[in-house]
Amino acid sequence: MIRFENVGLRYGMGPEVLRDISFQIAPRSFQFLTGPSGAGKTSLLRLLFLSMRPSRGLISIFGKDAVKIGNDELPEIRRRIGIVFQDFRLLDHMTTYENVALPLRVQGMDETRYRSDVVELLDWVGLGERMHVLPPILSGGEKQRAAIARALIGRPDILLADEPTGNVDPPLARRLLRLFIELNKLGTTVVIATHDLALIDQFDTRRFVLKDGRLQIYD
Amino acid sequence: MTDQNSYPQFRTESGAKGTARTGLRVAFAPVRYAARWLAGHRDVRQTPIVPPQSVAGTALVAVIAIMSFLACLTLAAVTMVFEQAQLWESDVSSELTVQIRPTDGVDIDFEIERAIRITEREPGIGRVRAMDETDGAALLEPWLGAGLDLSELPVPRLIIVDIDNPATLDVGRLRANLSDSITGVSVDDHGIWIDQLKRIANVTIATGIGIFLLVLAATCLSVVFATRGAMAGNQVVISVLHFVGALNRYIAREFQGRFLFIGLKGGLIGCIAAATFFVVGGGLLGFLEGPSGGSPFQALFGGFSLTPLVFTGFVLVLILVSALTAATTRMTVERYLATVQ
Ligand SMILES: Nc1ncnc2c1ncn2[C@@H]1O[C@H](COP(=O)(O)OP(=O)(O)OP(=O)(O)O)[C@@H](O)[C@H]1O
Ligand SMILES: [Mg+2]
Numbered sequence: 252m253i254r255f256e257n258v259g260l261r262y263g264m265g266p267e268v269l270r271d272i273s274f275q276i277a278p279r280s281f282q283f284l285t286g287p288s289g290a291g292k293t294s295l296l297r298l299l300f301l302s303m304r305p306s307r308g309l310i311s312i313f314g315k316d317a318v319k320i321g322n323d324e325l326p327e328i329r330r331r332i333g334i335v336f337q338d339f340r341l342l343d344h345m346t347t348y349e350n351v352a353l354p355l356r357v358q359g360m361d362e363t364r365y366r367s368d369v370v371e372l373l374d375w376v377g378l379g380e381r382m383h384v385l386p387p388i389l390s391g392g393e394k395q396r397a398a399i400a401r402a403l404i405g406r407p408d409i410l411l412a413d414e415p416t417g418n419v420d421p422p423l424a425r426r427l428l429r430l431f432i433e434l435n436k437l438g439t440t441v442v443i444a445t446h447d448l449a450l451i452d453q454f455d456t457r458r459f460v461l462k463d464g465r466l467q468i469y470d
Numbered sequence: 471m472t473d474q475n476s477y478p479q480f481r482t483e484s485g486a487k488g489t490a491r492t493g494l495r496v497a498f499a500p501v502r503y504a505a506r507w508l509a510g511h512r513d514v515r516q517t518p519i520v521p522p523q524s525v526a527g528t529a530l531v532a533v534i535a536i537m538s539f540l541a542c543l544t545l546a547a548v549t550m551v552f553e554q555a556q557l558w559e560s561d562v563s564s565e566l567t568v569q570i571r572p573t574d575g576v577d578i579d580f581e582i583e584r585a586i587r588i589t590e591r592e593p594g595i596g597r598v599r600a601m602d603e604t605d606g607a608a609l610l611e612p613w614l615g616a617g618l619d620l621s622e623l624p625v626p627r628l629i630i631v632d633i634d635n636p637a638t639l640d641v642g643r644l645r646a647n648l649s650d651s652i653t654g655v656s657v658d659d660h661g662i663w664i665d666q667l668k669r670i671a672n673v674t675i676a677t678g679i680g681i682f683l684l685v686l687a688a689t690c691l692s693v694v695f696a697t698r699g700a701m702a703g704n705q706v707v708i709s710v711l712h713f714v715g716a717l718n719r720y721i722a723r724e725f726q727g728r729f730l731f732i733g734l735k736g737g738l739i740g741c742i743a744a745a746t747f748f749v750v751g752g753g754l755l756g757f758l759e760g761p762s763g764g765s766p767f768q769a770l771f772g773g774f775s776l777t778p779l780v781f782t783g784f785v786l787v788l789i790l791v792s793a794l795t796a797a798t799t800r801m802t803v804e805r806y807l808a809t810v811q
Contacts (some may be wrong), residue, residue, distance in 0.1 A: 300713065302712075302713065322718070322808070325712075326712075326715045326716060326717045327715070329712070329713060329714070329715040330714075330715035334713055340706060340709065340710050340713075342519070342521075342706070342707060342710060343521075344517065344521040345517050345519070346517070349516070349517055353519075353710070353711075353714050354714040354715060356516070356519075357711060357714055357715060357716035357717075357720055358715070359720075362516065401714070405714075405715070
């Protein structure tokens with residue numbers, strides 16, 4: 252589904268943040284991406300999400316060479332990828348419900364067609380009561396769950412999550428992770444970036460560890 | 471931007487304060503919905519994706535209102551001058567004047583009779599009548615005073631010639647025939663005077679069109695600046711729209727809907743102001759001039775009133791300004807989006 256070959260990345264004229272990264276992500280797989288702060292987890296997710304192009308190497312996503320994907324094809328591919336950003340990026344002037352519904356709304360879908368799906372998903376992540384609240388008054392954990400719901404509403408083939416448990420207490424973090432695992436069982440490929448080693452030790456899954464710009468894989 | 475202490479359900483859309491502003495918002499709500507609908511949003515009740523308060527709306531509405539007002543006035547002036555020039559054209563072809571200067575030892579009344587007969591023989595001529603002395607005295611009264619005996623003065627006498635068919639009339643031949651047999655005769659078809667007026671009218675029209683185009687260009691430029699500002703202020707929104715898979719076309723439409731509303735609102739205010747200016751100004755001018763009229767202003771512009779043609783022009787300005795605003799925004803947004811991804 253996704254293949255990296257000798258990928259390197261640098262910002263501007265700076266040093267290489269990622270060096271010689273090679274891996275494959277199979278459909279329906281589940282993996283953690285860890286490493287110390289500043290190791291390049293977010294940068295790697297940016298490459299996966301096609302919001303940056305690698306300085307060198309080859310990236311293939313859904314069987315397509317990332318370098319050859321034109322700006323007109325990008326939206327189509329992004330609709331197949333759900334992403335949760337470290338800083339959530341919810342739109343503050345729209346309600347939680349509208350934020351979560353956004354991926355369907357931009358596809359030109361009629362609200363009557365997706366309303367019940369969105370409400371159901373909000374209930375599932377425990378935000379049913381907070382549906383009509385604006386993001387600025389949500390708690391950190393609630394924002395996080397809203398961001399996750401937004402990433403999931405379009406039924407993506409792959410979910411990328413950057414520190415999805417960064418703002419929540421351990422019990423909620425475990426609950427969120429179980430949510431991701433459940434999702435994976437339903438067929439979604441999942442990549443979760445986190446530096447919370449205590450958390451991922453509770454789960455026995457594949458791990459990508461970034462250190463000094465290099466990647467080690469523990470299956 | 472968001473008031474942290476108020477419960478969001480009860481927050482008004484923009485957090486507008488004061489009943490006057492809320493009233494205006496309500497008054498313009500149909501325009502807002504129409505703009506979003508025109509821009510391609512079929513569900514106009516949804517929260518706009520581009521936050522309204524992130525667009526420098528009020529300032530741009532004011533600029534567009536002023537520009538539309540000026541565009542309306544220029545267009546109206548051009549239309550009026552054009553209509554008036556058309557009138558002169560038909561006036562000139564309906565009448566000409568033959569003038570005979572008295573010469574010593576010649577019976578002026580006899581000469582007038584002969585001139586009338588010669589003129590009547592020409593093709594295309596209608597009624598021909600001499601102005602008698604009292605008519606002449608009436609013409610000169612404002613300058614020379616009443617109770618004047620013109621026979622004592624060498625005042626030229628006039629023959630008014632109505633033209634039936636300007637196509638068959640040859641003014642040159644008439645002039646030649648008359649001066650062959652009558653001394654001191656001249657034919658005035660008002661040509662020089664009309665030519666000059668027409669030239670003034672043409673220059674006025676050209677200048678007006680130039681100003682009109684400049685005003686539109688300035689409007690577009692302000693919209694470009696405002697759009698760029700809005701894009702810069704909405705980078706988060708744009709990046710979110712990108713990563714949820716929105717097409718650039720969709721993002722452009724979101725901005726376009728907002729700016730179309732601003733264009734419509736500004737255009738409406740400007741055009742209504744211009745129409746009011748015309749109705750009030752026309753009344754005021756008529757009042758100042760009194761019933762007789764006839765000022766130089768009227769000579770150039772004709773009546774100063776909101777004719778159907780002028781009104782149509784205003785509606786066209788409104789449509790043009792809003793369409794230009796939306797199109798300019800779309801182009802600016804698309805050019806900007808092509809550079810980011
Ligand atoms: N936009 C950018 N321009 C320049 N350098 C950047 C940029 N983004 C990240 N970096 C640098 O790249 C390196 C990796 O950053 P990145 O955000 O990928 O780390 P991370 O593993 O996600 O860290 P954290 O766990 O704190 O989120 C850092 O040294 C950072 O300073
Ligand atoms: Mg990071």
